[in-house]
Amino acid sequence: ETGVTQSPTHLIKTRGQQVTLRCSSQSGHNTVSWYQQALGQGPQFIFQYYREEENGRGNFPPRFSGLQFPNYSSELNVNALELDDSALYLCASSPLSGQNTEAFFGQGTRLTVV
Amino acid sequence: SQQGEEDPQALSIQEGENATMNCSYKTSINNLQWYRQNSGRGLVHLILIRSNEREKHSGRLRVTLDTSKKSSSLLITASRAADTASYFCATARGGSARQLTFGSGTQLTVLP
Numbered sequence: 001e002t003g004v005t006q007s008p009t010h011l012i013k014t015r016g017q018q019v020t021l022r023c024s025s026q027s028g029h030n031t032v033s034w035y036q037q038a039l040g041q042g043p044q045f046i047f048q049y050y051r052e053e054e055n056g057r058g059n060f061p062p063r064f065s066g067l068q069f070p071n072y073s074s075e076l077n078v079n080a081l082e083l084d085d086s087a088l089y090l091c092a093s094s095p096l097s098g099q100n101t102e103a104f105f106g107q108g109t110r111l112t113v114v
Numbered sequence: 115s116q117q118g119e120e121d122p123q124a125l126s127i128q129e130g131e132n133a134t135m136n137c138s139y140k141t142s143i144n145n146l147q148w149y150r151q152n153s154g155r156g157l158v159h160l161i162l163i164r165s166n167e168r169e170k171h172s173g174r175l176r177v178t179l180d181t182s183k184k185s186s187s188l189l190i191t192a193s194r195a196a197d198t199a200s201y202f203c204a205t206a207r208g209g210s211a212r213q214l215t216f217g218s219g220t221q222l223t224v225l226p
Binding site: 037042043044045048090100103104105106 | 147156
């Protein structure tokens with residue numbers, strides 16, 4: 001166990017709906033990143049938050065948005081869900097100090113869009 | 115888009131044998147990391163090798179890095195059935211070391 005918790009573990013939504021996924025980072029970690037992992041693929045970087053601000057973004061449209069709270073927990077919001085948004089969404093936290101640090105991943109939220 | 119590719123995509127070996135997975139990447143990096151994933155669950159960090167290192171060991175794991183060829187390999191010695199999982203390499207670029215770019219993974223099956 002890494003100390004990074006995500007909720008919910010599974011979710012089914014209808015195309016066009018909106019969804020919010022939640023992540024609690026590991027104690028002492030102030031950076032949170034979100035990844036999307038389609039079936040059979042490696043995770044793809046969505047964005048990263050540091051001190052409540054977006055600090056880097058991957059190739060995802062604006063309907064993917066996020067928040068980070070003062071306690072460093074984070075939310076991922078996806079609007080106007082599409083079938084291709086069905087994936088495992090992973091949250092990872094890491095300490096700021098140093099560049100050569102590992103990321104600690106949660107168990108993920110499995111989102112299915114029907 | 116993926117940074118690079120793991121090779122092979124799938125590997126099946128007998129318990130006790132060694133397993134070698136390769137990873138290629140495209141851009142300059144600060145470090146390269148290997149992660150393991152069981153059955154679509156969260157990723158577990160295995161080992162990190164910095165761009166100025168050539169080889170690193172951790173238990174039954176041995177990682178090499180060749181920055182001139184933009185490639186890395188992960189060797190698992192004396193494999194066990196519990197090593198069955200997907201293995202991913204991930205690169206971290208300068209200035210954004212916590213934004214990882216993953217390969218497509220190697221599915222390792224260790225037969226008892």
